[in-house]
Amino acid sequence: xxxxxxxxxxxxxxxxxxxxxxxxxxxxxxxxxxxxxxxxxxxxxxxxxxxxxxxxxxxxxxxxxxxxxxxxxxxxxxxxxxxxxxxxxxxxxxxxxxxxxxxxxxxxxxxxxxxxxxxxxxxxxxxxxxxxxxxxxxxxxxxxxxxxxxxxxxxxxxxxxxxxxxxxxxxxxxxxxxxxxxxxxxxxxxxxxxxxxxxxxxxxxxxxxxxxxxxxxxxxxxxxxxxxxxxxxxxxxxxxxxxxxxxxxxxxxxxxxxxxxxxxxxxxxxxx
Ligand code: BTN
Numbered sequence: 001x002x003x004x005x006x007x008x009x010x011x012x013x014x015x016x017x018x019x020x021x022x023x024x025x026x027x028x029x030x031x032x033x034x035x036x037x038x039x040x041x042x043x044x045x046x047x048x049x050x051x052x053x054x055x056x057x058x059x060x061x062x063x064x065x066x067x068x069x070x071x072x073x074x075x076x077x078x079x080x081x082x083x084x085x086x087x088x089x090x091x092x093x094x095x096x097x098x099x100x101x102x103x104x105x106x107x108x109x110x111x112x113x114x115x116x117x118x119x120x121x122x123x124x125x126x127x128x129x130x131x132x133x134x135x136x137x138x139x140x141x142x143x144x145x146x147x148x149x150x151x152x153x154x155x156x157x158x159x160x161x162x163x164x165x166x167x168x169x170x171x172x173x174x175x176x177x178x179x180x181x182x183x184x185x186x187x188x189x190x191x192x193x194x195x196x197x198x199x200x201x202x203x204x205x206x207x208x209x210x211x212x213x214x215x216x217x218x219x220x221x222x223x224x225x226x227x228x229x230x231x232x233x234x235x236x237x238x239x240x241x242x243x244x245x246x247x248x249x250x251x252x253x254x255x256x257x258x259x260x261x262x263x264x265x266x267x268x269x270x271x272x
Contacts, residue, residue, distance in 0.1 A: 004182065009189045011038020020050035022070035023147040027134050030072050030145070034137035039074040040192070042185060051149060054116075054130055055232060055266065059149050060160045067150040067181055071095070071188065072134055074143040077199040082141045087200025089248045089263075091146055092117040092129045093216040094195060098187035099127055099148065100219060106180045107171040115222035115241070115250050115267050119150075123269070124165035126151055148184070152177045202246060217244055226270040227252065229262055237262070238270070 005013045019025045026043040029036075048068040051059035061068050073091060075083035096117040103109040103119070103126070114120045119127040127150040134143040151159070151166035152175055159165065167175040195212055198204035202213040217223060222241050229237040229252060239254035249261040 005042075008182070008186045009193065010040050010042055010185065012036075012041040013044070013185075014042070015044045016046065018047040018049060019045045020048070021052050021147075022048060022068050023052060023130060023132065023145050026070040026072050027132070027145050030137075030143065031135040034135070037072055039076065040189060041072040042069060043072075044069045044181065048149075052130060052147075053128060053149075055264075059128065059130075061149055061151075062154055062158050064177075065151070065153045065155075065158060065166070067148070067152050067177055067184075069181060069184075070145050070147040071185075072143060072145055073192070074137060074140070075192075075196050075200065078197050082136075083196060083200040085141055086247065087195075087202070088131075088133075088144055090195065090200065090202050090212055090216075091144055091192070092131045093248055094191050094212060095129055095146055095148060095188055096127075097215060097219060098191055099150065099184050101187045102180055102183040103167060106183050107167050107173075107175045109167060109170045111170075112221040113216065113219045114269070115220055115244075116248070116264070120221070121165055121170040123163075124170075125161075125163060126165055126167060126170060150180070150184075152180060202248070213244065213246070216248070220244070222250065222267055222269065228268040228270055229260075230266040230268075231262065232264050241267070 022043045022045045045068045047063050048061050053059035096113050100111045103111050111119050111121045117129045118125050130147045134145045136142045153168040154166035194206040203211050227241045239252045242251045249263045252260045
């Protein structure tokens with residue numbers, strides 16, 4: 001635990017046997033004891049009994065077959081100043097990229113991002129991410145709790161919906177849950193530190209390489225496609241997904257030419 005945390009650059013990592021939701025629990029723990037968690041802390045649960053998904057949906061995770069993990073972030077730049085909160089919308093895509101890398105390295109799986117931050121294999125969802133604000137420590141701006149659920153070794157009959165898959169199904173062989181978690185956290189921490197070092201600027205080169213925005217754009221299969229978007233209020237849009245804006249919102253152009261920047265919602269990829 002502690003050794004891994006040090007090596008991966010985490011401030012703390014805790015593993016619980018069973019909890020309702022790691023997101024809810026980590027938010028509570030961090031507000032009860034702001035100093036006990038540091039700036040990059042991780043809470044993992046063996047069993048999650050009341051997981052939350054995006055858009056108020058439940059998130060089911062069969063015991064032993066899924067990874068349920070939450071990361072508490074209190075983002076600061078190199079000068080020790082809090083990151084601008086506008087940059088917070090990039091943490092979820094950053095996490096999705098890290099998971100994609102971990103899936104490739106640990107399980108040999110080629111995956112992609114489906115907007116906003118699902119990780120998919122051949123169009124089937126393998127992981128979802130849910131972020132919300134966490135109380136800041138000592139009057140500082142809020143932090144973020146970033147929850148990731150990964151279907152690791154679910155069998156066909158355990159999948160919650162027909163549009164889901166699991167790492168072992170996609171890889172065609174067993175996938176080590178602990179190895180996947182460790183690699184995910186390492187990959188996440190590295191990208192996150194680089195992003196903080198450029199003060200949360202999605203357009204800035206990371207570690208001398210490409211910007212986060214261009215990396216996310218390249219990995220997102222939603223772009224360039226015809227999509228149907230269901231907005232949180234229930235309204236629907238149909239058109240072409242043309243890109244991401246500076247906040248990570250999806251730009252959609254309807255056939256009428258009307259443009260939209262969608263910050264939340266559900267996307268269906270349509271045939272061209
Ligand atoms: C989605 O709807 O795609 C997001 C699912 C997020 C699930 C994870 S599991 C760990 C963390 N705790 C929760 O209650 N939800 C997130």
